[in-house]
Amino acid sequence: MAGKLGGAFMVCVMGPLHFAGSCVQAGKLQEALPNLAPETLWRSLERGIEQTAKLAGVQPRDVEQLLPMTELRAAIEQLTISYRLAAHAWSVHAGHIGGLLKGLTDLTVDGRPPDSSVGLMRVARKLSRDKAVAAPLQRFADDIGRWQELLLRARVALDQDAGGLLKAYRRRRLAKIGALVVSVLLLAGAVLFAVSLQRARGRVDEALGAADPCVVRGIAPADLDLGSGEQRAAAGEKLQACHERLAQQEREREEQARREEQAREAERQRRELDARCEALAGRLDVGELSGEEDVLTSGEAALLQRIVRRTLSPADLGPADPVLPCMGTSSEPRVLRAFADSATATVWSWITVVDPSPRARQAFTRRTVDMSERARTVLAVRAIDTAKKGITAGDKASLARAQRLCDLADALSVITGQPCQAARELVARP
DSSP states (O other): OOOHHHHHHHHHHHHHHHHHHHHHHOOHHHHHHHOOOOOHHHHHHEEEEEEHHHHTSOOHHHHHSSSSSHHHHHHHHHHHHHHHHHHHHHHHHHHHHGGGGGGGGSOOOSSSSOOHOOOOOHHHHHHOOOOOHHHHHHHHHHHHHHHHHHHHEEEEHHHHTTTHHHHHHHHHHHHHHHHHHHHHHHHTTTHHHHHHHHHHHHHHHHHHHHSSSSGGSSSHHHHHHHHOOOOOOOOHHHHHHHHHOOOOOHHHOOOOOOOHHHHHHHHHHHHHHHHHHHHHHHHHHHHHOSSOTTOOOOHHHHHHHHHHOOOHHHHHHSSOOOOTTTTTHHHHHHHHHHHHHHHHHHHHHTTOOOOOOHHHHHHHHHHGSSSSSHHHHHHHHHHHHHHHHHHHHHHHHHHHHHHEEEEHHHTTTOOOHHHHHHHHHHHOOO
């Protein structure tokens, strides 16, 4: 059996090498090279291993354990490099070589299959003057020789250890017998399996019938594996619905947490602002600013300085509302009171040119008793004159300004008469 195994192996692995050697001997190197390609040689090795395993009745891996596979792989990697170099060199320089290979057909024939490596070395020596071709061919020949040596070692290993393959074959036979025994035991347990299958599918149906899709998460993997295709598909749909519900619940929790965090942050900022505004209102109450109020913009700070110093300008009173800090906080009334105090104290600096804003009118209305009779009279004259000019001009902007001034005068219990009433009527017209 040993000789048969080794011979079958060598027939497969040496086939491409012998054919290539014949081509080289005939001077047909271009035809020889494809048969010496690394992938061709490796395929022939695999065929040899498969054929040997088939003859021995074992698996290819059992044969591979006897062969120097590590060295064979290293050799084929080396061959890959040298083959590319040799093939490239030959394809580039073959055109001018011409009949230089003619003498190779005169080599001695002794009945043995032609040796590819020997043939390649002779070609390399014949072309020794052309280093660009000779050197790659010589390197390739050396690697082919190394490959052939490894194949011979592989044959020796097969011949020497054929008994091991026979033992492996017997082991496989015993394994098959063991498998047959197991099959019998499995057949004996078929009834028990059928009962288990029915119970498992019943439990799966019970879980699928629940209203809560997340109940399917409690199905045992073993039960689901025994379930039918329809049951597994339904369980997958239920599980997807469960995941979507859980994801939605998680998003809702995250959104709720985000809103709560925003509310806490807003409350914290509100308290901080209230505290700062409370401190600012306290300084306004006593008419002293530190100059470092951290709730103020540059415009608000300048306005507060004018409020404290009682130097409000007409622009502070209208037509737009003054930009006061701390509006909407608990300190708003105190800031407005300081504003009204300053406006009342500086009435003569603005009363003749004022175009009052809503906030200014509100502030003045609350301080009616603080305005002198003379200031009231001046305001009445200013309101009447503005109304007359608006009536004469007839434009909406002038009439609207007159109405605001007249409204302020009325709020301060100042009699303005017919001109203000006529201005209001004109503003009300479409």
